[in-house]
Amino acid sequence: MKARWLGLAGYAVFGTASAQPSAATLPFVLKPIGPGVYAAIDGPEHKAGSNAGFVIGDDGVLVVDSFFNLEAARALVGEIHRLTPKPIRYVVNTHYHADHTGGDQALREAGATIIAHKNVRGWVRTNNINLFGDRITAELRAAITALPLPDVTTDKDLTVWLGSRKIVVRTVLGHTGGDLTVFVPDAKVLFTGDMLWRKIPPNLIDGSVKEWAASDAAFAAMPGAPRLTYVPGHGDVANVSDVRDFRAYLLDLQKLVGEGRKSGLKEDALAQFVAPRLKALHPDWTISDRAIGFEVKYMDQELAGTKKRPVPTAE
């Protein structure tokens, strides 16, 4: 399950339709987390590639993220139609990564307007190719370059009304440079996208740990935080302790890489210094050596001031 670390399923990539799965074979687990609010948590086989969710309002449905492939997104549409006759009006992409946008076309075909940070429009068909590195295939490249572009883009917070139901979409810093969260005040639910991972090392390829840790501190300091439900981009439904735990993980990584750098360690030697210490500090996390290798490399670049992050494109 090496591809797991990227939060990317290694198969069923953007695939075409197959038979509608039964509840037992859904690629995600649907969890009610508030009145008309559901988290769709990637199943144990990681066929959905990431988490998603949705909110049923008075006059329609808003979906958060679309998984990595069309099968999973179509299964989500099927579940929504099973639960409510109301139309699917919006999908909010929390960021451009393909494991959260790969199923957008299925949502669009179901009637959704795609809302995203304004930088997503410039990145979704191009930077997603970089995301796969040497794992890119011709099929995947073709699928990425055909991804739908968002219909509504923003670099500011915005409020979406589903009748009288208020949903607050906020811009946040840390994971990619084009990140949104979705807050449902009446249900006390925050969909964080990949600003939060639960007990799984995050993908730092486009990130700034400095900004990211600050954003997670703000999530944990939200009014009524002990009673909030947080839906992470990867891992199970979370609470404020998980948010603090994730932030601590980021800061531990930053500290350990900083210590190794001070001792003159580089590359593999730096990763070998960090790995056992980070695992010991977070014994209940699932941390592969491959994941640590990438995290140490990106953290080292951030501390050295050489980290490359996606650059906003002209509209």
Ligand SMILES: [Zn+2]
């Ligand atoms: Zn992700």
